[in-house]
Amino acid sequence: MTIKDVAQHCGVSVSTVSRVLNKHPDVSERVRSKVMRAVEELHYVPNSSARDLVCAASDAVGLVVRGVGNPFFLDVFHAVESTIAEAGYTMFVQNIHPGEDELRAGAQLVRSKKLRGLILLGGCFDYNADDVALLDVPFVCCSYTNSFGNLDEKAYSSVTIDDRAEAHRAVHYLVKNGHRRIAVLLESTDDRSISELRYMGYRQALEENGIAFDEALVLQTRGYGMDAAYDAVCEALKKELSFSALFCISDSMAVAAMKALHDAGRSVPKDCSVIAIDGIEMSAYSIPTLTTLSQPKHEMGEMSVRLLLDMIEGHTANRHVVLETEPRRGGSVCRICD
Amino acid sequence: MTIKDVAQHCGVSVSTVSRVLNKHPDVSERVRSKVMRAVEELHYVPNSSARDLVCAASDAVGLVVRGVGNPFFLDVFHAVESTIAEAGYTMFVQNIHPGEDELRAGAQLVRSKKLRGLILLGGCFDYNADDVALLDVPFVCCSYTNSFGNLDEKAYSSVTIDDRAEAHRAVHYLVKNGHRRIAVLLESTDDRSISELRYMGYRQALEENGIAFDEALVLQTRGYGMDAAYDAVCEALKKELSFSALFCISDSMAVAAMKALHDAGRSVPKDCSVIAIDGIEMSAYSIPTLTTLSQPKHEMGEMSVRLLLDMIEGHTANRHVVLETEPRRGGSVCRICD
DNA sequence: AAAACATACAAGAACGTTCCAATACATAGG
DNA sequence: CCTATGTATTGGAACGTTCTTGTATGTTTT
Numbered sequence: 001m002t003i004k005d006v007a008q009h010c011g012v013s014v015s016t017v018s019r020v021l022n023k024h025p026d027v028s029e030r031v032r033s034k035v036m037r038a039v040e041e042l043h044y045v046p047n048s049s050a051r052d053l054v055c056a057a058s059d060a061v062g063l064v065v066r067g068v069g070n071p072f073f074l075d076v077f078h079a080v081e082s083t084i085a086e087a088g089y090t091m092f093v094q095n096i097h098p099g100e101d102e103l104r105a106g107a108q109l110v111r112s113k114k115l116r117g118l119i120l121l122g123g124c125f126d127y128n129a130d131d132v133a134l135l136d137v138p139f140v141c142c143s144y145t146n147s148f149g150n151l152d153e154k155a156y157s158s159v160t161i162d163d164r165a166e167a168h169r170a171v172h173y174l175v176k177n178g179h180r181r182i183a184v185l186l187e188s189t190d191d192r193s194i195s196e197l198r199y200m201g202y203r204q205a206l207e208e209n210g211i212a213f214d215e216a217l218v219l220q221t222r223g224y225g226m227d228a229a230y231d232a233v234c235e236a237l238k239k240e241l242s243f244s245a246l247f248c249i250s251d252s253m254a255v256a257a258m259k260a261l262h263d264a265g266r267s268v269p270k271d272c273s274v275i276a277i278d279g280i281e282m283s284a285y286s287i288p289t290l291t292t293l294s295q296p297k298h299e300m301g302e303m304s305v306r307l308l309l310d311m312i313e314g315h316t317a318n319r320h321v322v323l324e325t326e327p328r329r330g331g332s333v334c335r336i337c338d
Numbered sequence: 339m340t341i342k343d344v345a346q347h348c349g350v351s352v353s354t355v356s357r358v359l360n361k362h363p364d365v366s367e368r369v370r371s372k373v374m375r376a377v378e379e380l381h382y383v384p385n386s387s388a389r390d391l392v393c394a395a396s397d398a399v400g401l402v403v404r405g406v407g408n409p410f411f412l413d414v415f416h417a418v419e420s421t422i423a424e425a426g427y428t429m430f431v432q433n434i435h436p437g438e439d440e441l442r443a444g445a446q447l448v449r450s451k452k453l454r455g456l457i458l459l460g461g462c463f464d465y466n467a468d469d470v471a472l473l474d475v476p477f478v479c480c481s482y483t484n485s486f487g488n489l490d491e492k493a494y495s496s497v498t499i500d501d502r503a504e505a506h507r508a509v510h511y512l513v514k515n516g517h518r519r520i521a522v523l524l525e526s527t528d529d530r531s532i533s534e535l536r537y538m539g540y541r542q543a544l545e546e547n548g549i550a551f552d553e554a555l556v557l558q559t560r561g562y563g564m565d566a567a568y569d570a571v572c573e574a575l576k577k578e579l580s581f582s583a584l585f586c587i588s589d590s591m592a593v594a595a596m597k598a599l600h601d602a603g604r605s606v607p608k609d610c611s612v613i614a615i616d617g618i619e620m621s622a623y624s625i626p627t628l629t630t631l632s633q634p635k636h637e638m639g640e641m642s643v644r645l646l647l648d649m650i651e652g653h654t655a656n657r658h659v660v661l662e663t664e665p666r667r668g669g670s671v672c673r674i675c676d
Numbered sequence: 677a678a679a680a681c682a683t684a685c686a687a688g689a690a691c692g693t694t695c696c697a698a699t700a701c702a703t704a705g706g
Numbered sequence: 707c708c709t710a711t712g713t714a715t716t717g718g719a720a721c722g723t724t725c726t727t728g729t730a731t732g733t734t735t736t
Binding site (some may be wrong): 350351352353354357364365366369388390391392393394 | 683684685686687688690691692693
């Protein structure tokens with residue numbers, strides 16, 4: 001069932017059918033309706049490979065995401081998807097498995113599908129100029145750590161929160177509430193990831209408030225999973241580590257941490273306050289409700305698409321947008337008086 | 339950058355390059371390495387549109403999913419994705435927005451991309467034979483309500499749990515623990531959805547145990563969201579509705595319900611037991627841990643792919659696989675003695 | 677040494693679409 | 707009536723692959 005069949009079926013040429021389908025002018029109403037009817041009857045659907053092949057520039061952009069499992073990314077994903085669809089573009093999603101290189105995978109995708117641009121969602125930007133040069137389309141990094149300056153900032157756009165500052169804000173909030181023994185639950189302190197950035201904010205907040213840093217209060221997990229977070233907190237408690245508050249680098253890890261505290265007989269927030277950054281739906285229904293700095297997930301996705309399309313359509317140069325979180329005050333933090 | 343450029347660059351013909359890339363025999367080692375080097379140097383990536391156009395049958399299948407937001411589907415999605423990739427197929431994902439018709443969207447996708455098959459994930463199967471005939475590739479329904487018999491079962495494969503029986507099992511478990519005033523939290527009782535099936539199991543379990551059905555104990559929400567579930571339970575409590583146990587049709591709704599109970603000063607499970615079906619990761623970290631019938635999410639995704647590929651490759655006829663849940667005993671249900 | 681055969685490569689059709697150039701046919705201006 | 711101008715339609719090239727068929731070159735067989 002090709003455009004040729006449709007053409008034959010109603011005795012016109014292939015080009016005419018093509019023009020009807022693409023809503024070109026210069027086609028009489030009589031022919032137009034005849035063609036449309038035939039398309040309906042024959043259930044004809046254009047072959048997108050053929051179309052893409054002949055069209056120099058597609059209207060497709062790519063979304064490369066590392067680890068779709070994360071509930072935070074899911075929300076951003078949603079926003080990206082709907083914004084792109086609204087703008088009349090289509091989207092190719094490429095899920096990156098651990099060990100794969102997202103930029104290289106993105107470059108492949110771009111060449112293979114003739115994409116107009118790329119959105120990189122979540123991860124760590126640790127590339128050199130060569131990698132980027134390979135990718136000759138505009139791209140925007142959403143929720144990426146790009147603060148390590150290993151790449152010319154003119155080469156791309158980005159949408160992030162200021163991870164370091166937001167972590168600082170969270171920890172500072174704990175300090176203001178009288179906490180001085182503040183532990184941190186994170187995945188890594190030196191992989192140039194978001195985890196490291198938030199760790200830097202933690203360190204800085206301690207320092208500015210004249211609190212000595214204690215290595216023992218850094219609870220490091222293997223991966224971002226809830227099980228790892230749970231285990232890490234359990235272990236810390238078993239070692240009788242004392243802390244009155246816990247800063248978690250993600251909501252889901254915080255929920256697991258609260259569970260671990262609860263299972264060990266500690267009450268949140270009475271025995272230990274918990275604060276995090278993310279603002280996923282689930283953590284609003286934890287007991288107690290998690291106090292967290294909620295990332296503007298929808299806005300981040302929307303903004304990423306807008307920046308990308310602006311670059312593609314040549315309206316603007318690249319931009320680096322830093323959004324702010326919105327504090328969601330739950331019941332997981334309380335004031336202590338020494 | 340096309341195959342032609344590569345050919346010119348190393349002074350061979352287009353066909354030779356093609357044969358190198360497709361690992362055909364009949365090409366000398368000397369030429370092979372020369373071509374490979376050129377491919378590397380020029381960063382040549384084959385244009386997939388051109389390839390798909392000329393290849394009669396692609397190795398792609400489609401995944402049509404309604405509402406990617408659901409954490410349960412996310413897990414299945416994961417399993418589907420990796421199984422398909424492992425089998426050497428590629429996957430097109432189509433997210434269906436409310437109001438869109440998944441079968442029609444699937445048919446479009448199939449024709450447009452020359453897909454070999456389709457997996458429909460989550461939703462309600464309410465189609466007639468015409469719709470299905472349009473879709474002339476094999477398809478499998480995963481986690482679908484297909485028990486209403488409105489379609490010839492020979493036309494497709496399916497992977498489900500027995501929603502009615504599993505709901506029965508959950509409610510029966512509550513009864514065995516002494517509960518007789520058992521409420522149900524659901525989205526709908528008559529839309530042929532999974533919600534309705536589980537509601538049927540609830541009704542049946544009550545009946546078999548000689549418990550009179552009380553309309554007031556049916557807490558209906560608007561949609562599957564946690565906010566709706568929370569509100570519905572709050573309202574029931576405000577009306578001083580009395581029940582010693584609550585059966586929820588999904589884990590996320592159960593987590594929201596437990597929060598509502600907690601906020602109203604009721605303790606789970608002492609004042610009210612809660613049980614659900616799904617087994618998402620998050621509900622293992624609720625307080626108390628949710629008692630739930632955990633769906634074999636990974637197995638469901640894997641099995642769906644296997645059934646589909648079997649049908650595509652003609653090894654087997656269609657099959658309808660019903661998997662069993664695995665009970666996860668948390669702390670949200672307790673025995674009561676009247 | 678001629679014939680038969682294998683091997684390594686080239687030429688070109690085909691896939692289904694878009695779009696430019698060409699054509700046919702009106703309609704109007706002189 | 708012949709030429710300009712416009713409108714509706716057609717023909718065919720082009721997109722970048724794959725794959726079949728064809729052709730040189732060298733190698734074995736008789």
